[in-house]
Amino acid sequence: MNNTEYLEPDLAFVARLKRAGGESVKKCFQCATCVAVCDVTQSDRPFPRKEMIWAQWGLKEKLFYNPDVWLCHQCGDCSTHCPRGAKPSDVLAAVRNLSFIEYAVPGFLGKMHSSPAALVALFALPAAVLLLAAIYANGLVMPEGEIVYSRFFPLAVIDSIFIPAALFALITSILSLKKLWSGMKRNSPGKGDPDAAAVFGAVKDILLHKKFAQCRTNRPRYTGHLLIFFGFLALFATTNLVMMYHYLLGRETPLALGDPVKLLGNAGALAAFAGVSYIIARRLAAPDETGKTSYQDWTFILTLYAAIITGILAESARLADIPAAAYPVYFTHLVFVFFLIAYLPFSKFAHMLYRTAAMIYAGSNGKNN
């Protein structure tokens, strides 16, 4: 037979997957209840039943390089209805956890992000860099008088750290995405070139949170994710607008509270704070509905939370004029922000890259329902 396919079961991978949050994978008996109750899956080659048998057999190439694992939004409807407690949504989440490591270029950063032992080292880097920068900029002496963060860290110093960090994230993101994309082309049928309609469709779905809205079991996450998503979009825009103020208009921070850019930033921070608070509360109160929360989930969620809270506290301390609190908090805030930006393709933050890529790939290949 010329269409014989040789499967190479990888039992070590199955064991890894179980450790990464998919310990229920072997309970699946392929009844396909999951596909029937999933409102997010496409009809042709639907998920997650086929992923469950791939996972049981340790067919990691198929799992990692197929857009469907990323089209899953972990609604949990499959796990709710699963007659065996095989929890497909947790298994697919575990595959995604391992995917962050698999796609990562350079690979060691992916591994570090899945290992609690490496967490201190990952935080030590930005802490050391920012400490050196602070020594260079102000000899670690808190400026006298009115609190102005740009007198502690001049914008040029900030930019000389954060622009390279962002460029590093950008380049490694592109390399990691390329790995995913070429893998998907290798493994799934279709031409594999993105088309404009698919890009437009994916962006529209993401902005409207269309898939989240189709979830039933974990429906509340729609609200939480929407708040975080648009909160961070607002904060991202604020950061860029502040740079434009500085370099184009010569307007310096801190901006007045009534300034439109300041309003945008504050609104974004509050929305993101509300969203992350809600997500954390849900994960603690209703783990049956949110699914398992892995190490990567917690690291990402708590880093986000820490960045938002230190940001809000830094602004509050500045307005309350408490320099002893303001400058250390601001410093901590920058450490968390660095962590989020520089390590973007290696932490769970990267879900936005891979999910978007998978949605575009699927859309381009006629798999978007």
Next chain:
Amino acid sequence: MATPAPKNPVVVIGGGIAGITAAVEAAECGANVILLEKRAHLGGRVARMHKYFPKLCAPYCGLELNFRRIRENPAIAVHTRAEVAEIKGQYGDFTVKVRLQPQMVNANCTACGKCAEVCPVERQDHYNYGMGTTKAIYMPHPMAFPQRYNISQKACIGKECGKCVQVCEYGAINLDARETVLELKAHSIVVATGWDPYNGAKLQGLSFGVSPNVISNVMMERLASPEGPAKGKLVRPSDGKEVRDVVFAQCAGSRDENHLPYCSSVCCLASLKQAAYVREAAPDAKIFIYYIDIRTPGKYERFYRKIAAEPNVTLIKGKIAKAEHDPETGGVIITAEDVLAGKKITRKTDLLVIATGMQPAAQNGVGGLKADENGFFTNAALARGIYAAGTARLPQDVSSSIMDATAAALKAVYGGRP
């Protein structure tokens, strides 16, 4: 056999096929037998089946034979409307306390039916699983044993009506009858309390009880029966329209830790059998059976092959986990994955038959005897002298239940270890 017959009678709890078999076999071994049935008539679930698999013959044929064996054997006493309240004692000397519900219709009844003609109250026909109605005084079906009418206490208005009493020429009706309590001595006890179909309404998303065209497999038996509510014509319950397309959903509750964690063992064969009903009643109708695995062990494999090869019968691997009322056609829209084709499909059908599994009828125990976590009685957990048989012990088909009941009868008479 050299062993003398036991002094005390063998008490059999449950008058379905297993209980009837145990009673008859024990009596024919020389024991005195008391057969207790909580409903008004014997026959249990089997009496409500249209046909048996794999021979597709009518269960009433075998039931009639057994009823005759009961009638002709003076060693068997039958109490209907009898519920076991308490079991005490030990092997050879049990005491069984039985509550006899008011016997409002006595043995004088000739089943002439005049009472039902004058009865002003309609009730849901439980015998036909709620499809149709009967009067408050009713005969579930023409062959019922004992051959006498029964009064639904819930539905009957009582003496202030009394029309049935006036019209009965045989003095068979006494609306003043009261509950009585019997204390029976027993040498040994056979527990044959049988099964109930799993409640399809608990299966979220299958629209059972929402759409009238979603029916359970036991309802399908009644629908196919010439004595049933549709007189054996295959029509949609919602509007009586002829059925052109039937879908069977296997494992409706079974093999599901949220419902019945075990395989009910008969539903695959039951659906294949019902596919044969459809083939006979509507040869042009399309039939689809959605399954996780088709389980037809042993020689039943042949029956599976036979039905699977029939024209218009399609078996699809993939469980139906969603079914919705179709406002456009009045039918049902089912959703499943066709696993072997790798496609998620929806299909419009006229009739969805959900193959609901077996739930033990006495899942909370009987007379103080405890059932296991799934509601079954396991012999190892019962005291010596008490033997479970049929579907009270594990899900099984009729022929296995009969063998099981025969074994239990022999142990009950000769004092076998569980």
